[in-house]
Amino acid sequence: MQQAIVIGAGPAGLTAAYELLSRTDVVPCVIEQNDRLGGLATTISYKGNRMDIGGHRFFSKSDRVMDWWLKILPLQALDSQLPVRISYQNDNRQIEACCDGPDPDKEDRVMLLRRRRSRIYFDRQLFNYPITLDFETLLKLGPLRTIKIGLSYLKSILSPVKPERSLEDFLINRFGRELYLTFFKEYSEKVWGVPCTEIDAAWGAQRVKGLSVYKAVLHAAGRILSKTVGVAQKDIETSLIEQFLYPKFGPGQMWHEVAEKVKSGGGTITSNCTVEKIFTAGERITAVELRNLKTGALTQVAADYLFSTMPIVELVRALDAQVPESVRQISEGLVYRDFITVGLLVSELTIPSGAEGCPQDNWVYIQEPGLKLGRVQFFNNWSPYMVADPKKIWLGLEYFCSISDEIWSWSDEKIIALAVDELGKIGFASKEAVLDGCVMRIPKAYPCYFGTYPQFGELRAYLDRFENLFLLGRNGMHRYNNQDHSMLTAMQAVDNIAAGVMSKEAIWTVNTEQDYHESKS
Ligand SMILES: Cc1cc2nc3c(=O)[nH]c(=O)nc-3n(C[C@H](O)[C@H](O)[C@H](O)COP(=O)(O)OP(=O)(O)OC[C@H]3O[C@@H](n4cnc5c(N)ncnc54)[C@H](O)[C@@H]3O)c2cc1C
Numbered sequence: 350m351q352q353a354i355v356i357g358a359g360p361a362g363l364t365a366a367y368e369l370l371s372r373t374d375v376v377p378c379v380i381e382q383n384d385r386l387g388g389l390a391t392t393i394s395y396k397g398n399r400m401d402i403g404g405h406r407f408f409s410k411s412d413r414v415m416d417w418w419l420k421i422l423p424l425q426a427l428d429s430q431l432p433v434r435i436s437y438q439n440d441n442r443q444i445e446a447c448c449d450g451p452d453p454d455k456e457d458r459v460m461l462l463r464r465r466r467s468r469i470y471f472d473r474q475l476f477n478y479p480i481t482l483d484f485e486t487l488l489k490l491g492p493l494r495t496i497k498i499g500l501s502y503l504k505s506i507l508s509p510v511k512p513e514r515s516l517e518d519f520l521i522n523r524f525g526r527e528l529y530l531t532f533f534k535e536y537s538e539k540v541w542g543v544p545c546t547e548i549d550a551a552w553g554a555q556r557v558k559g560l561s562v563y564k565a566v567l568h569a570a571g572r573i574l575s576k577t578v579g580v581a582q583k584d585i586e587t588s589l590i591e592q593f594l595y596p597k598f599g600p601g602q603m604w605h606e607v608a609e610k611v612k613s614g615g616g617t618i619t620s621n622c623t624v625e626k627i628f629t630a631g632e633r634i635t636a637v638e639l640r641n642l643k644t645g646a647l648t649q650v651a652a653d654y655l656f657s658t659m660p661i662v663e664l665v666r667a668l669d670a671q672v673p674e675s676v677r678q679i680s681e682g683l684v685y686r687d688f689i690t691v692g693l694l695v696s697e698l699t700i701p702s703g704a705e706g707c708p709q710d711n712w713v714y715i716q717e718p719g720l721k722l723g724r725v726q727f728f729n730n731w732s733p734y735m736v737a738d739p740k741k742i743w744l745g746l747e748y749f750c751s752i753s754d755e756i757w758s759w760s761d762e763k764i765i766a767l768a769v770d771e772l773g774k775i776g777f778a779s780k781e782a783v784l785d786g787c788v789m790r791i792p793k794a795y796p797c798y799f800g801t802y803p804q805f806g807e808l809r810a811y812l813d814r815f816e817n818l819f820l821l822g823r824n825g826m827h828r829y830n831n832q833d834h835s836m837l838t839a840m841q842a843v844d845n846i847a848a849g850v851m852s853k854e855a856i857w858t859v860n861t862e863q864d865y866h867e868s869k870s
Pocket residue numbers: 356357358359360361362380381382383386387388389390402403404405406407408622623624625658659660663688794795821822823824825830831832833835
């Protein structure tokens with residue numbers, strides 16, 4: 350019997366374990382340092398109120414991923430009156446929404462179909478996101494700023510920044526300087542903690558994708574004309590997707606379900622345990638040393654395969670091998686951005702809200718100078734089942750930071766006080782309306798594309814030499830990705846093992862922007 354050690358019970362690790370059990374004879378042993386499952390895509394429960402780190406939309410252009418998710422958690426029954434089309438398979442096979450799916454009021458194992466809405470808070474006003482340059486937006490911006498936006502956009506068309514080196518250049522070339530300063534600069538710099546001039550333009554190409562002023566105008570027109578809604582995501586730019594799937598109890602529910610399947614299928618999952626040492630012999634991994642974080646006990650476990658989703662910097666430190674000094678330096682120079690979410694339970698909001706006392710947004714970006722706050726999540730709108738008392742509003746106030754920043758080591762009380770104060774400053778809720786709060790600190794939430802990242806190729810080449818080591822997922826590959834990418838890298842690694850392919854190339858080139866049609870391939 351062959352054994353794979355899988356480091357991390359996040360989307361990549363659990364997908365790898367599930368796929369190994371489904372398609373090979375290799376038995377997975379998943380090692381997770383936390384007591385919760387799902388990695389960054391976990392759900393945290395505080396007094397019955399559930400919190401999602403960042404808010405995880407479940408969508409993918411990959412049929413393989415969409416099918417996989419819906420196999421684990423079936424789609425809810427949809428109102429047959431609505432012209433909702435589910436065309437997640439491919440263009441040739443569209444499945445009409447099933448009205449006999451589970452009813453989320455009665456069943457828990459269910460995937461909801463949710464509408465996406467997000468806005469940007471700027472200058473004490475809320476603007477639709479993605480930016481739609483419609484009449485309402487221009488009215489809010491006022492005539493002077495609108496003229497400036499138009500002129501600076503024209504300038505960016507007539508004389509774009511060349512060469513396009515930084516994220517700032519990238520955004521100015523697509524939106525013009527004025528629109529960039531209005532809607533992008535402040536927020537991007539909060540997320541990454543460095544000026545947009547220091548972030549590579551390639552980041553914009555990967556994450557902001559095909560958005561532009563042209564598409565913003567087109568999208569505004571499309572919203573007026575379109576009467577049907579669908580989950581067919583493949584022909585839409587990712588940032589313009591208007592619906593997504595979401596487990597009834599948040600993303601952690603998906604990964605709990607998968608973990609149960611892994612265990613019932615013969616795999617093991619060991620929580621509160623960290624991989625501290627990785628033993629090698631030549632170009633093979635032979636074993637790992639585990640530390641039980643509750644007892645401190647150390648054990649050694651043999652590995653025929655090692656799947657790693659742990660941060661690369663920590664993997665390299667754990668390697669019991671002669672790591673070349675240049676490789677070690679690159680690994681030590683990788684930069685991560687950390688994240689704090691403050692859950693606040695409020696009795697009422699002071700911004701325009703719907704019948705349930707909550708606006709329709711899933712989240713609002715805070716693009717307001719002088720505030721530390723980066724984003725506000727409205728968990729009620731991700732899933733109404735996330736909130737213990739539906740009459741209350743359950744918010745997530747997000748702070749992007751680094752572990753070395755002061756805020757990281759503040760007491761929970763001090764962080765909550767900051768969040769309550771800033772919630773009041775943006776006019777969302779008064780201090781008196783806040784009933785309760787909690788704080789979650791998430792280290793290494795974002796792998797950054799600066800620091801030594803430009804030399805990443807040398808590090809990758811060194812690690813790829815270990816033939817039975819598979820680097821997977823977000824921090825495992827140092828990729829600023831979504832769940833679908835992490836899952837596809839895991840699926841690809843198992844494809845490799847099943848086919849006896851030694852090269853890691855196909856794993857590194859997984860691209861979630863491509864269409865994946867199982868039937869076509
Ligand atoms: C704010 C935010 C918003 C996001 N929004 C979305 C979204 O809308 N849609 C979407 O699809 N994705 C979203 N993502 C991305 C998504 O969370 C990731 O793509 C996904 O969780 C990555 O999965 P992973 O398994 O690769 O890594 P992780 O989720 O990071 O899991 C890695 C696991 O390894 C464990 N681990 C690390 N080191 C060790 C060790 N030494 N020993 C044992 N265990 C270890 C960790 O504890 C963790 O559980 C978002 C992420 C963030 C931070």
